[in-house]
Amino acid sequence: IRPLVQMSTVEFHPWNSRRGHVEQPDEWRIDIDPMPRARYADVRRVARVTQEVLAELGAVGWPKTSGGKGMHVYVRIEPRWGFQDVRRAAHAFAREVGRRCDLVDLTWWRKDRDPASIFVDYNQNTRDHTIRCAYSVRGVAEALVSAPIRW
Template sequence: MARDAGEPVELTIGDRVVRLSSPDRVYFPERGETKRDLAAYYTAVGDGVVRALRDRPCMLHRFPTGVTGEKVHQKRLPRGAPDWVRTVRVTFPRYNRTADELCVTHPADVVWAVQMSTVEFHPWNSRAADVESPDEWRIDLDPMPQASWTDVRRVAGVVREVLDELGATGFPKTSGGSGLHVYVRIPPDHGFADVRRAAHAFAREVERRCDRVDLSWWRKDRDPSTVFVDYNQNARDHTIACAYSVRGTPDARVSTPVTWDEIDDCEPRDFTIATVPARYAELGDLHAGIDEAVFGIEPLLEWAARDERDGAATPDLPDLDAGAR
């Protein structure tokens, strides 16, 4: 253990205890936040991050020496987990492999993952009860290199308009990078292919209404000043950072739930592990009502069928099942 990383400490998280080694190791160099600070952050937003992760297979993005060092994409649960940490088994048919991934049910599960050098939490959009049936539709507004946050805001306004017309409730959050995510709870009645078809049909409707959107299949073909509405985030085993996940940036940015009305005034850099705990204490979890706001995707599947008749089928994805590590 590095001499300046501190002696191990024991953290009481509800009814569980997590041993945190090297608590003083600096993970985020811009302000000097440490592994201990990261654990304290996740404890402060515990109910919210557990709500975002509960019962979902979860890939971990680990940074053993801090966010300026090596990044490890971890599908399988790291060795040495306490017996109270749950897992869910997922399959990767292309390689005939399986992985037992972290399945969060308690804030201590998150802090234990921090002990294992996890910074980012990337859950599936399905749950352990039926991994092959998504219950979350994810709208990912991904700005191209020359697009601005103003462009993202403009597209978000159109997203909100279309959702309102559908009668769907979207729950927005910053991505923790330069984009925006909107989550919609759906019944687990369809497979990944249909949810992706529905998401593509929605993206096409947004593209019709907003000239800042480019849905060209290949990234090199997209206008670099536009925003890609990334419907592929609804494909099997595609994951993005959950609500309240810290991102692996030097300033410890957080993927933070926001209200629709905040989007025009906020900036992604406003939300870090230094600022979000006080915001959470004041506002609570802005995604707390997501499980009660369920939207059936049948209207979107009708849009998809219409588009397919017009020659605009959802592009096929190659088999992207990745081998589990």
């Protein structure tokens, strides 16, 4: 990490796959992304529903703050599926969370979406998409940090 710091790297965004299986992710990422007027209490509510659905699937999620207004949940998976398959599964998962929680809006591309809604961003599981890692500083004046948390 020292060479990256010496090059003035502030944010670290690792891939969700490793060198041995670059095209097969070993991490499924759930990005709970609030719109501008969403409250953090609502982000936590969506996170609780996320935890509930993961538990029903027998999966373990590792939550962290995003370094902004949202949350990220990392789920370790076997590197057996490609990015497209993992994204499809993440989309189905997001739909189920949305079915259970009226705060979730899966139509992020619409201009008329509710500014208080929360987007469960399944697109972060697409190849070349990354999420800030834990303990990474956000490149903003406040220097917010992404940090692991407990459910």
